[in-house]
Amino acid sequence: MASDPKRFVFSEVSVHNKTKDCWLIIEGKVYDVTPFMEDHPGGDEVLLAATGKDATDDFEDVGHSDDARDLMQKYYIGEVDKATVPKKRAYVAPTDRNYNPDKTQDFIVKILQFIVPLVILGLAFVVRSYTKEKSA
Template identity: 55%
Template structure:
């Protein structure tokens, strides 16, 4: 098909999301895969769910063969304007607050000790009361 160096925005690509007109973005390139939908081994629905966004991760996660990757050249129509593609955000854990962590550990330790000691104290108190209230047998 040949892209002739045309650059598309993601909004333009997002207008091609039906099984009669289907474009996808993989590795910064735009592909018109409409003619391939019926031949796709996973069915057309798999491709249709990847339209309107950068489908690179979806494509790579499946583990396509080098033959499948080479087939993309046949459907190439141009490049994506990377400024129009939202950047992927990576999970960044919150900064570790060591003092809060230490406080949690010491309060957990205190709770465990109390869970052990309180029943022993109750048992001791019950035995003490029993021994004092028991009438000596004659």
């Protein structure tokens, strides 16, 4: 006979709000999604933004596939006492020092680090070709 699922109060779940320790509440169930952080198609910041509240609306608004819903069972760890979940979420600043909510900036820097030397090299090639034509 299957044992009853572990029961958590909201305060127990809400402290798991870091990249290396991330739990979510969806439809009254608690999921430890820590192992899925790097693989989540929306990125780890999406999962981190869903901590500290009932993430059901966030999950449903995205329109997850049946495969995604099946995958969730792998991370299921118990149930939350719904009476302990606040109706409104209080803002909780990320506690993860490596958390970068705007990875776009990192991406732009990496692209520029690649493109700028290519542009300089291209300009040098054009100037060299131009000066060779002038001297010939």
